[in-house]
Amino acid sequence: MFWDKKIETLKPDDLQALQLKRLKKTIRQAQKVGFFKKRLSDAGITASSIKTLDDIQKIPFTKKQDLRDGYPFGLFAVPLREIVRIHTTSGTTGKPTVVGYTKKDLDVWSDLIARNMTMIGIGKEDIFQNMVNYGMFTGGLGFHYGAEKIGMTVIPSATGNTKRQIEMIRDFGVTAIHCTPSYAMHLSEVAEEMDESLDSLKTGIFGAEPWSESVRKTLEKRLGITAFDSYGLSELFGPGVAFECKERDGLHIWHDSYLVEISDPISGERVADGERGELVVTPLVKEAMPLLRYRTGDVTMLMEDGCLCKRAQKIARITGRSDDMLVIRGINVFPSQIEHVLLKIPEVGNQFMVYIDRINHLDEMTVEVEINRDVFSGELTDLAKIQKKVGKELRGTLELRTTVRLVEPGSLPRFEGKAKRVIDRREAI
Amino acid sequence: MDMKKYVIRQISIFSENRPGRLAAIAHALGEEKINILAFSIAEANGFGVVRALVDHPEKAHDKLQSLGFNIAFTDVIAVHMKDQPGGLYEVAKILGDAGINIEYSYAYSGKEGAVLILRVDQVDDAIKKIKTSGATLLERSVFH
Numbered sequence: 371m372f373w374d375k376k377i378e379t380l381k382p383d384d385l386q387a388l389q390l391k392r393l394k395k396t397i398r399q400a401q402k403v404g405f406f407k408k409r410l411s412d413a414g415i416t417a418s419s420i421k422t423l424d425d426i427q428k429i430p431f432t433k434k435q436d437l438r439d440g441y442p443f444g445l446f447a448v449p450l451r452e453i454v455r456i457h458t459t460s461g462t463t464g465k466p467t468v469v470g471y472t473k474k475d476l477d478v479w480s481d482l483i484a485r486n487m488t489m490i491g492i493g494k495e496d497i498f499q500n501m502v503n504y505g506m507f508t509g510g511l512g513f514h515y516g517a518e519k520i521g522m523t524v525i526p527s528a529t530g531n532t533k534r535q536i537e538m539i540r541d542f543g544v545t546a547i548h549c550t551p552s553y554a555m556h557l558s559e560v561a562e563e564m565d566e567s568l569d570s571l572k573t574g575i576f577g578a579e580p581w582s583e584s585v586r587k588t589l590e591k592r593l594g595i596t597a598f599d600s601y602g603l604s605e606l607f608g609p610g611v612a613f614e615c616k617e618r619d620g621l622h623i624w625h626d627s628y629l630v631e632i633s634d635p636i637s638g639e640r641v642a643d644g645e646r647g648e649l650v651v652t653p654l655v656k657e658a659m660p661l662l663r664y665r666t667g668d669v670t671m672l673m674e675d676g677c678l679c680k681r682a683q684k685i686a687r688i689t690g691r692s693d694d695m696l697v698i699r700g701i702n703v704f705p706s707q708i709e710h711v712l713l714k715i716p717e718v719g720n721q722f723m724v725y726i727d728r729i730n731h732l733d734e735m736t737v738e739v740e741i742n743r744d745v746f747s748g749e750l751t752d753l754a755k756i757q758k759k760v761g762k763e764l765r766g767t768l769e770l771r772t773t774v775r776l777v778e779p780g781s782l783p784r785f786e787g788k789a790k791r792v793i794d795r796r797e798a799i
Numbered sequence: 800m801d802m803k804k805y806v807i808r809q810i811s812i813f814s815e816n817r818p819g820r821l822a823a824i825a826h827a828l829g830e831e832k833i834n835i836l837a838f839s840i841a842e843a844n845g846f847g848v849v850r851a852l853v854d855h856p857e858k859a860h861d862k863l864q865s866l867g868f869n870i871a872f873t874d875v876i877a878v879h880m881k882d883q884p885g886g887l888y889e890v891a892k893i894l895g896d897a898g899i900n901i902e903y904s905y906a907y908s909g910k911e912g913a914v915l916i917l918r919v920d921q922v923d924d925a926i927k928k929i930k931t932s933g934a935t936l937l938e939r940s941v942f943h
Contacts, residue, residue, distance in 0.1 A: 741813060746869045746871050748809075748811030748871035748872065749848070750847070751902075753846060754844070757843070757844065775815075775844075775845045776845065777846070778869060779869055780867050
């Protein structure tokens with residue numbers, strides 16, 4: 371089934387012509403942003419100097435750090451009165467990355483989500499429970515708008531209270547769910563404990579963290595669903611960028627809306643189809659916040675084989691990151707954010723270690739930090755206060771609950787070369 | 800009243816909650832021929848504070864600090880108890896009646912009889928109240 375058959379099955383020549391037209395338009399839109407204006411003029415590039423799609427390689431990459439430098443609204447190409455929504459995502463340090471949307475952006479974005487959901491065979495008749503964060507995270511409102519556009523019955527259940535989530539699935543006869551794969555594992559276990567078989571469920575959409583084929587099998591068996599992988603990131607609107615079709619062998623990325631390159635993360639050189647590298651995307655349909663050659667940090671490849679569903683070239687499921695970003699309970703965390711928080715707390719040192727475990731299918735992050743020698747009063751209660759303060763500050767920045775462990779001064783490892791401060795003890799899911 | 804003579808210097812050592820930390824502290828004190836008169840461990844979430852009364856607190860402080868321990872002095876007071884059933888009640892009742900709030904406390908029984916070590920928030924005030932209530936405070940010279 372197609373939401374927009376014509377655009378989803380464009381012939382290669384027509385697709386490339388559309389991409390080139392939209393790329394030029396995107397460059398003109400980007401020139402309204404001070405940062406890109408300077409970048410493009412330094413590189414001697416204008417929209418008219420782009421003759422073929424390959425010419426895009428003359429444009430420098432945009433990195434997450436560039437977005438941070440423009441905090442909060444420096445990357446907007448339209449006046450603030452045209453912006454109708456703001457979301458944020460993790461920045462590399464203390465400040466989040468801000469993304470803005472015009473009315474048209476929201477329409478285009480929800481249309482992409484509608485394409486994805488239609489592609490996997492869910493529609494007006496379905497009852498859809500959206501079990502992700504509805505706040506600044508794009509996954510909540512993103513899917514909500516797309517599902518409403520299709521005309522589904524949408525339950526904005528958001529996160530938390532697993533028993534209540536299960537009761538709603540049962541009582542409302544929910545047929546499709548969206549959440550992180552690890553939360554789905556947790557949900558399936560709680561349902562089993564409650565002796566709920568959740569017979570109405572048919573479809574599961576899982577994203578925001580990488581997950582394996584074995585988890586797919588487990589979830590499908592335990593929940594009685596067909597499971598689909600969803601990919602997106604806030605900088606490219608949010609979820610909806612790429613999605614598995616019914617074949618479930620790679621994700622269709624929407625080439626009319628996103629110009630895809632796969633690059634070697636070190637050299638920046640393009641790699642061939644079938645070779646893994648960093649996904650670099652130039653969104654072709656963004657109005658409020660155009661980006662040029664945005665380095666996603668996600669590692670994938672362009673797949674060589676076509677697809678039975680007749681849609682265009684797929685990317686492989688994401689296998690990792692080209693940088694040190696962590697995904698914890700679906701939330702993106704950079705170790706530099708933790709360092710930034712600790713620098714602002716005089717009671718503790720700047721050395722730290724992070725341990726990540728998976729307990730009952732849910733990620734748990736523990737941060738070890740040294741107490742500062744000079745602040746030790748001898749009182750246990752003062753230490754407990756410091757511990758609480760660090761946890762609160764980390765929560766404020768990361769939007770994630772962490773366990774803080776105070777350790778003795780000088781006891782954490784010091785690194786001379788590349789610091790290895792993160793020990794991820796999670797098994798692959 | 801010279802209240803200073805009743806103020807005793809406890810050493811407080813920050814310690815992670817992992818095997819061998821107490822042994823490391825005790826070994827260091829033994830090496831310096833420092834005698835531990837009383838001690839307790841208070842534990843919180845993943846860490847603790849080792850509290851000790853020793854015969855040479857300064858020497859203990861310097862030694863442990865040189866080994867990298869995070870150590871501080873804490874003022875405590877010591878109240879004599881009868882070493883017999885009801886001894887603690889007698890003292891605790893006096894403290895309660897006098898309105899003294901105890902932050903923490905530990906006890907030992909030695910050649911001076913039974914002793915209750917107290918950490919209170921207002922040391923001078925507590926000393927005055929305990930003196931007037933009739934309980935016996937031990938002087939600092941008993942310990943160091």
